[in-house]
Amino acid sequence: MNTASTSSSPSTDLGPALGLLAIRIWLGVRAILTGVEKFAGTRSSDAAVIIDGEANSYGLTDAAATKFYALSNYQGIPAALQKSFEAEPLLPGWALHIYGLVLGPALLALGVTVLLGIAPRVSLFLMALVYTSLTVGLILIKQDGGVAWLAAHLTLVALALLFSDRDKFLLWGKKW
Amino acid sequence: MNPDLPTPGGTSRRDFIRAGGLAAAGLVLGAPAILRATTAPSDAIKVGFIGLGKQHEVLFNAMKNIPGIEYSAVCDIMKNRVGSAFSRIKNTFGNEPARYIDAQEMLEKEPDLDAVIVSTPDFWHSRHTVWSLQAGKAVYCEKMMSDTIGGARAMVAAMDQTGKLCQIGHQRRSNPRYIFTLNELLRKQNICGQIVNANAQWNRAVGSSQDIQVKPSILPDKETLLKYGYGRPGQDLSLEQLQHRFLNWRFYKDLSGGPISDLGAHQIDIFNWFFGMPPSRVMASGGRNYFKDREHFDNVMCIFDYDTPDGGARAFYQVLTTTSAGGGYFESFMGIHGTINISERAAYTRIYREAGTAPEWDSLVQRGYLKKASAPAPVTDSSDVIASYESAAPEAYELPGGLSKPPHQPHLENFFAAMRGTEKLTCDARHALESEAPIYWVNPAAESGQTIIFTPGHLHT
Numbered sequence: 001m002n003t004a005s006t007s008s009s010p011s012t013d014l015g016p017a018l019g020l021l022a023i024r025i026w027l028g029v030r031a032i033l034t035g036v037e038k039f040a041g042t043r044s045s046d047a048a049v050i051i052d053g054e055a056n057s058y059g060l061t062d063a064a065a066t067k068f069y070a071l072s073n074y075q076g077i078p079a080a081l082q083k084s085f086e087a088e089p090l091l092p093g094w095a096l097h098i099y100g101l102v103l104g105p106a107l108l109a110l111g112v113t114v115l116l117g118i119a120p121r122v123s124l125f126l127m128a129l130v131y132t133s134l135t136v137g138l139i140l141i142k143q144d145g146g147v148a149w150l151a152a153h154l155t156l157v158a159l160a161l162l163f164s165d166r167d168k169f170l171l172w173g174k175k176w
Numbered sequence: 177m178n179p180d181l182p183t184p185g186g187t188s189r190r191d192f193i194r195a196g197g198l199a200a201a202g203l204v205l206g207a208p209a210i211l212r213a214t215t216a217p218s219d220a221i222k223v224g225f226i227g228l229g230k231q232h233e234v235l236f237n238a239m240k241n242i243p244g245i246e247y248s249a250v251c252d253i254m255k256n257r258v259g260s261a262f263s264r265i266k267n268t269f270g271n272e273p274a275r276y277i278d279a280q281e282m283l284e285k286e287p288d289l290d291a292v293i294v295s296t297p298d299f300w301h302s303r304h305t306v307w308s309l310q311a312g313k314a315v316y317c318e319k320m321m322s323d324t325i326g327g328a329r330a331m332v333a334a335m336d337q338t339g340k341l342c343q344i345g346h347q348r349r350s351n352p353r354y355i356f357t358l359n360e361l362l363r364k365q366n367i368c369g370q371i372v373n374a375n376a377q378w379n380r381a382v383g384s385s386q387d388i389q390v391k392p393s394i395l396p397d398k399e400t401l402l403k404y405g406y407g408r409p410g411q412d413l414s415l416e417q418l419q420h421r422f423l424n425w426r427f428y429k430d431l432s433g434g435p436i437s438d439l440g441a442h443q444i445d446i447f448n449w450f451f452g453m454p455p456s457r458v459m460a461s462g463g464r465n466y467f468k469d470r471e472h473f474d475n476v477m478c479i480f481d482y483d484t485p486d487g488g489a490r491a492f493y494q495v496l497t498t499t500s501a502g503g504g505y506f507e508s509f510m511g512i513h514g515t516i517n518i519s520e521r522a523a524y525t526r527i528y529r530e531a532g533t534a535p536e537w538d539s540l541v542q543r544g545y546l547k548k549a550s551a552p553a554p555v556t557d558s559s560d561v562i563a564s565y566e567s568a569a570p571e572a573y574e575l576p577g578g579l580s581k582p583p584h585q586p587h588l589e590n591f592f593a594a595m596r597g598t599e600k601l602t603c604d605a606r607h608a609l610e611s612e613a614p615i616y617w618v619n620p621a622a623e624s625g626q627t628i629i630f631t632p633g634h635l636h637t
Contacts, residue, residue, distance in 0.1 A: 044580030051360075051544035051576065058359075059352035059586065060577030063522060089391045093256070 017168040023160045024167075027153070028115025031127065035107035041073035042066065076100030084141040091140065099133070106130055117170035121161060128157045221592055224249035224289045224313075226279045226304050227296035228257040231318055235295055235345075236261075238584035240268055242592060249286045251276040253404050254422075256394040277400075279304055283311040291595060294318060295345075297425040298432045299405065302327030305342065305605075306334040314341040316591045319445075320437040321608055323430075325616040328609050332637050335605045341594055343601050344608035346445045347587035348520060353579055357518055358450055360545060367527070367537065367546075368511025371484070374447055374491035376507040378439040381500035382466065385474070388423040395419045406431070427470045434472025435495045436462075436618045439505070446507045446518075447480060447491045448611040455480035455491070455614050457629040462622035466498045474498060478618050515570070522578045528570035537573065547574040609637045 045062035048055035077085060077100040085091050110130065113123040131153045138146040160167075167174075223245055225232055229252070239245060250261040250273045258275050265273050276282035279296075283289075292308040294301060294317040302322040308315045309331075321328035321344055335342040348354045361367050392415075401407065401418040408430060413421070425431040426438050433441075448454055458480050462473030477494040496502075506519035513534035517526045527546065529537050540546045549572035579586070593599035613635040621628045628634070 044578070046580055049544060049577030056356070056544075056577070058356040059579070060356055060575070061580040063578030063580075087389050087391060089393070093394070 014168075016163060016166040020160055020163055020167045021169045023156050024114050024117065024120070024169075027124075027127065027156055027160070028111045030153070031107045031111030031114065033111075035104045035111060036069065038075055038104040038107075039069045039071060039073050040067055041070060043068060074104060076103040081137070081141065085137055088140045091137065103130075117167065117172070119173035119176035120167060120170055121164055122173075122176045124157050124161050124164070128154055128161075131157065220244050220246035221290045221595055222246045222248040222288050223291050223293060224251065224273075224282055224286055225261065225293050225295070226251045226282070226308070227294060227300070227318075228252035228254070228261040229295065231295040232257075232261065232293075233264075234582075235293060235316075235318075235584055235588065236264065238582040239293075239588050241581070242585065242589055244596075245592065247271065247273050248289055249274040249276060249282050251279050251282045253277055253396050253400055254394070255396075280307060283307055283313070287311075289313055291316065291591075298323040298437070299327075299425070299430070302330050305331045309334040309338045309340045309342060312338070312340065314343075314591070314595050316343045316345065316588065317605075318345040319608065319612070320433055320441045320615070321605065321612055323432050323437075325613060328605075328612060328616075329637060332605045332609050341591070341601060342605040343587070343591040343594070344603050344605055344612075345584070345587065346442060346603045346608060346611070347584045348442060348446060349449065349603040350587035350590045351520065351579060351583060352586065353522070353525070353575055353577075354446070354518065357516060357575065361516065361527070362450065362509065365540060365545060367514050367529075367534075367540070368509060368516060369513035369534070370486045371451075371509050371511040372487075372489050373510040374451075374489060374508060375493075375510065376443040376446065376491070376505075377494045377496070377502060378435075378443060378505040379494070379496045379500050379502050380439070382498050384500070385467070385497035387420070387427075390423060392416075392419060395422060427467075427472060429471045432472070433616070434476075434619065435474070435497055436476045436478070437615055439495045440476070440493055440618070441612060441615055442520075443505070443507050444480070444491075444493055444615050445608075445611045447482075447493070448614070450507075450509060451482045451484060451489065451491075453482060453484070454610065454635050455630065456483045457481050457627055458614060458617055458621050459627040460618045460622035461625075462619070473619070473622060476618065476622060478621065480614065518575075520583050522575070525575060527573040527575070529573065530570055531568040537571075541573070544576050547576050548572075549574045606637050610635070613637070 042065045044065045047062045049060040049062065050056070051060075077096065082096075082100075085096055086093060106126075107130065110123055110127045113119060114127060131150050135147055135150045135154075138144075138150065221244060223239075225236075225247075228250055232252075247265045247269060250258055250265070252258050252261070255277070258277070262273060262275055265271065274282070274286060276285075283292075291314040292304075294304045294308070294315060296304055296318075298320050299322070301317050301320075302324075305315050305317045305321075317331070321331055331342065362371075396404075396419075398415045398418055401415075401422055406418050406421045406425070407413045421428055421431065426434065432438065458478055460476060460478035462476035464470060464472075464474055467474040474497045475495070477492070480491045480493070482489045482491065503517075504519070504521065504524050506517050506521075506524045508515060508517045513530055514537075515528045517524065517528075519525050526549065537546055541548055587602065590599055590602050594601045614630065617628050617630070617634060
């Protein structure tokens with residue numbers, strides 16, 4: 001048996017390229033949805049409850065709440081964490097404000113570029129910086145579970161960068 | 177412009193607000209949703225805020241969807257909070273409110289304000305409310321009315337003397353779920369039958385009861401904190417101690433009434449509102465069992481007796497700051513036919529019918545007064561059941577609907593509607609004090625270990 005004829009050469013083996021694509025899809029979808037969720041809010045039904053055949057006069061409404069998205073809902077840093085960050089001496093208020101404004105759009109933009117393969121090395125590196133910056137905040141407020149979770153993200157980003165020369169499914173800026 | 181001075185048209189701006197309110201109410205009911213948030217500037221009620229901490233944020237978030245409000249001024253002794261409130265208003269509505277550190281300066285320089293929202297620490301409520309009423313403003317003041325019953329009585333007197341509106345922030349009084357429960361389920365349908373007991377609690381975990389901490393660089397300086405009463409003559413307090421008192425005023429006896437007034441006030445108010453009378457006596461116990469360095473009790477339990485026409489009832493209340501177990505926060509009214517557990521949170525609300533003894537509620541379900549809950553079937557044949565100990569398991573029901581707004585919004589809507597002359601206040605200062613007065617006697621009862629039998633001297637407004 002001629003082994004040379006059955007083993008794939010680096011240029012034709014799709015395995016590593018598909019593996020990298022899977023990582024990029026995961027990282028991209030993860031970042032995009034995290035960014036989109038920053039525009040999510042909920043609203044309750046305004047439909048009045050019917051009592052004795054008529055709309056009640058008390059203002060009781062159907063209790064069902066529905067989720068919706070709007071630019072006005074945007075909150076870069078979750079409200080539950082905002083107060084904890086504000087109490088941290090190492091996180092100045094003005095920097096938190098700017099960070100909150102930038103975080104959502106940054107996740108959306110990097111999610112799209114990583115998913116589509118646009119300047120993949122730069123995009124992945126910037127994504128690593130975003131996750132590192134989130135890690136800094138979580139370390140300061142002692143959210144160790146979140147730190148470990150972000151470390152898993154960072155591992156995937158590093159893996160994609162290490163093998164980026166085998167990435168074949170790229171839209172633009174292969175050298176970058 | 178003095179808001180009470182006549183306008184060129186011959187009516188004052190406040191008269192115009194009241195008159196316009198009737199027309200506006202009719203228009204809003206028939207208007208498309210997109211038009212409801214718009215109000216002509218001349219119609220708008222000009223509001224100033226005194227106190228810009230956490231409770232201010234709760235109130236602002238509940239107010240921002242109410243049309244016809246112009247956010248004109250903000251005031252707090254902490255500059256960082258003033259800046260945050262300014263930005264919040266500017267980002268939400270586009271206008272720039274005037275900024276103040278001192279409340280009296282705000283009242284002097286903002287004669288156009290129609291209403292003031294007070295959400296300062298309890299020991300400031302009375303002065304801020306009285307000053308605002310005397311300046312001709314309508315006032316919405318957070319509960320507890322004051323850290324002292326004397327302070328609360330001064331607020332009622334100022335409301336009476338000035339004739340201005342003064343709403344106290346017992347927001348459940350305007351909550352449709354509570355009003356429906358009282359008027360329809362308890363009074364008209366009498367689903368509980370004779371109510372013999374009531375029970376309420378606010379249980380909060382240790383993790384939610386910790387000291388509030390903020391980086392010292394954004395807190396007021398020592399001079400400011402002393403000027404605004406966080407230290408009293410004779411107290412030699414460091415800057416660090418003063419800043420702790422500023423952030424954690426609820427822990428100090430000369431600044432607040434402690435957990436029984438912070439949390440208990442909302443729920444003991446429901447006892448008095450639903451029973452329609454004040455209690456006749458109170459016994460209480462409390463301790464500093466976990467937070468040993470705090471001045472107030474960290475856990476308090478008390479029992480009020482009510483001389484109801486049906487033959488009397490007692491109401492047990494506990495506020496625990498060391499555990500969240502036991503169902504969070506709710507008020508429960510237990511009758512011979514049924515029990516209503518009601519809470520500001522729909523998730524904690526349940527209604528139970530005593531199986532076998534109570535009249536059927538099926539017709540109430542069919543007519544829309546109640547919804548049947550999907551409760552798990554009780555286990556009746558397990559090895560730990562001793563038949564002679566058991567009652568038949570009650571059937572579970574729910575309220576037919578909920579509130580599609582933040583819990584404080586209906587109470588604020590009622591306040592602004594009262595300013596426009598379209599509604600009566602649901603909790604003016606006098607009614608609030610009638611309900612709050614017994615609460616001032618819980619800590620003394622617990623400290624002394626003595627039952628306090630209420631006299632008009634204890635409870636008068």
